Amino acid sequence: MKSELEKLVGRYRELGIDRQLDYEKFYLYSIITHSTAIEGSTITELENQIMFDNGIALKGKSLVEQNMNLDLKAAYERVLVFAREHADITVDRLKELSALTMKNTGSEYYTALGDFSSANGDIRLVNVTAGVGGRSYMAFNKVPQKLKEFCDMLNALRRKHSSMSMQELYEMSFDAHYNLVIIHPWADGNGRMARLLMNWLQFEFGLIPSRIFSDDKEEYIKALVATRENEDFGIFRQFMTDTMITHLNRDIYSYLESIGEDTPVEQPKKKVKTRDRIIELLCDNPKHTTRTLAEEIGITPKGVERHLAILKSKGILHRIGPDKGGEWQIALDKWNCDSTTH
Structure with missing residues (x-):
């Protein structure tokens, strides 16, 4: 495929x-x-x-x-x-x-x-x-x-x-x-x-x-x-792949628009940052695990762990309960679940 x-x-x-x-x-x-x-x-x-x-x-x-x-x-x-x-x-x-x-x-x-x-x-x-x-x-x-x-x-x-x-x-x-x-x-x-x-x-x-x-x-x-830091090539590969996809989408949109052909409903947007995407997913389902977040975002579990650690260090995320069966709590005063652009 x-x-x-x-x-x-x-x-x-x-x-x-x-x-x-x-x-x-x-x-x-x-x-x-x-x-x-x-x-x-x-x-x-x-x-x-x-x-x-x-x-x-x-x-x-x-x-x-x-x-x-x-x-x-x-x-x-x-x-x-x-x-x-x-x-x-x-x-x-x-x-x-x-x-x-x-x-x-x-x-x-x-x-x-x-x-x-x-x-x-x-x-x-x-x-x-x-x-x-x-x-x-x-x-x-x-x-x-x-x-x-x-x-x-x-x-x-x-x-x-x-x-x-x-x-x-x-x-x-x-x-x-x-x-x-x-x-x-x-x-x-x-x-x-x-x-x-x-x-x-x-x-x-x-x-x-x-x-x-x-x-x-x-x-x-x-x-x-x-x-x-993570000794994980997957992180840079994913960044470069996402960047290529974003730029190709923009080029295709601009080309179709320039020749008067039908274009997507709206111009492709800049890719969502990984940390924003994590918060977006946790807003929808605070019981997400590192593994499920990795699968949704398309990066490695190690990469997700790095972002979670940063969000915790900033006081944006808190873990309630054990690793298995617990859930994530988002500090709403530091992050708005209705808007993931920061």
Whole structure:
């Protein structure tokens, strides 16, 4: 049975959305725009089109923002070549792509162990931490070997692509994204590189490439953190699948509307956040268990447990009675069951 994502991709292609004039160019521009927006760029898709196609500097936009987008475009153009050639994913190719991505915005680092430059794609020689008070990423001295093992593992999986479903191919690309973030090979640009690698695999296997919009940034980062904390790939896979479904629905709606065809009754809404969905379900049935919540939402029980723990810590949820036979109580002064938008 096809997954919801596979059905939507089929509908997308049935409508011929991916065969419109200049579709590939403008979709690529969209990918680049949204990837840099995650990193703080304020340049729009239209502005990137003007800058990319006409070589015109953008007024009111910083040189750093413009270079960030131009550099990422060069990296994507290179990755398209690799994807067409089915080139092996190697440490040297990843370093080459990192150097293109950070060419004009990278920094020089001077350490006791030697100097290195993110603008050259050099592997970091320092340890890094994930945000304020966050856990540290892999020790720098372990990165080269781990990165090679990662490339070898990914190439072995790629060779099995013909026996994989579309959903499995997407999940391979999502896992590659997550794993590269966790290895964190560079001092700068790891997020852009992880999204670039994910898209590389999607280009190679003829998938509709994933975009992560700036509106998704908070949930995107939370999904990465939760996946790491729970050691559960299902959390990030589910986030990326849900995000793809949302964006495909919006693209299909916009296309049908633009050609004057019948569209859904209302424009697809932004996906409901997992925590909102949990509260919505508990409003309807306070006797839900972790397992039944997981089945309703489509994430793992571990993922549900993480959200329940956060809601309890905020005083929004309280457990009455034992794990079996008890029920959840929602603090109505902190949450309104009639409205799950917070």
